[in-house]
Amino acid sequence: MNETPSRILVVDDEPSITEFVGYALKKEGFQPDVVDNGEDALAMAQENDYDLFVLDIMLPGMDGYELCRRLRTKTSAPVLFLSARDTELDKVVGLEIGGDDYLAKPFGVRELIARVRALLRRSQGNELTPNSHAITASGITLDEDAHTATGPAGDIDLTPREFELMACLMKNAGKVVSREELLRDAWGWEYLTETKTVDTHIKRLRDKIEQAGYDPGLVETVRGYGYRFKL
Template identity: 40%
Template structure:
């Protein structure tokens, strides 16, 4: 398979898992760097500037949650987190600190490759084809072309998925979306855990709402999903 310039950092302390993941990702044409713990993973990220990070939740020393927090403080690099089967609280926590997707252990290496390719494809397509439009809602400003969002003049630290979700909602003010619709239209998945959408909506509310517990913009439509209720929406 032709070499791919895209670079994936895999942070996992299990050498068997790391080796299998590396072989499957390389077979898919991706360039791979391995790190065996959180400290080494952060160092490899700083040195290698990967396009995506596959991050195990349970790492010795600095765990995956803390690594993800550190990454999110400086970068919007996509993160696919590996979590234990049945540990829903861990999956939700991973999404809350900024993971873009997760795969539960034990997992199919082919499924992981598909998830990695999906996240990379979505991030790449967004960067290449974002229309030159600016969406506003009161003090909330989203420049879709530059992929920059601000609230009252202050920049918002949004992950790739959060930015895409906010932009999608802003483009369709007043429309109620089912979680499955958002999963397909924003994530590009026709399968997957819809709690992913729920967690990302919660994270967005924490960043764009004055009171996340009583949201004015991103409203819950009971029995359906979510609707963006603009304070003042225009497209320039």
């Protein structure tokens, strides 16, 4: 029996881009929907359960950053930003407000599809890593195969990026992990020198931990060094 195709919402006000991206995704077996503004995107996200969002940053009215912020209150599905702006600051801002990846225009079909597949694998728990296993610390179990975080108090609803961040911390439970190490291991972007995005995601991660009924103090700040997950 065939698997249900992943649903993807593409938001861009350039018809040439939406036609190109929509066609490429459909050809690869995905189920894309296309809108040209943030308001319609929010309405579509309210009505449908999307597996991934592809957002342009320069949208009319509500820009892609604000759209991402609002989507994050409704869904943990990964967000891939598209933009003609390709500075380090643009990428950092996108990460800080909840984005999972950033693709600069112009881009090729192969790179687009590779990024989409990688984000979907992470979010759906199908990342093919030979050393995948369950990590347990302080009563919380992180299953790298199923991409779930569970414990006595219940499940912790994490975005793909938050999951990678927590996995890095829990694999080193009891040890201090620097912001640079977290940025490298959770994002894979060694060339980014800005580390404030790590602090932003740590705060969001603590909020998620607390909302699920656990102590947010499980993730400790070690001033001048980085962060540590309690054993």
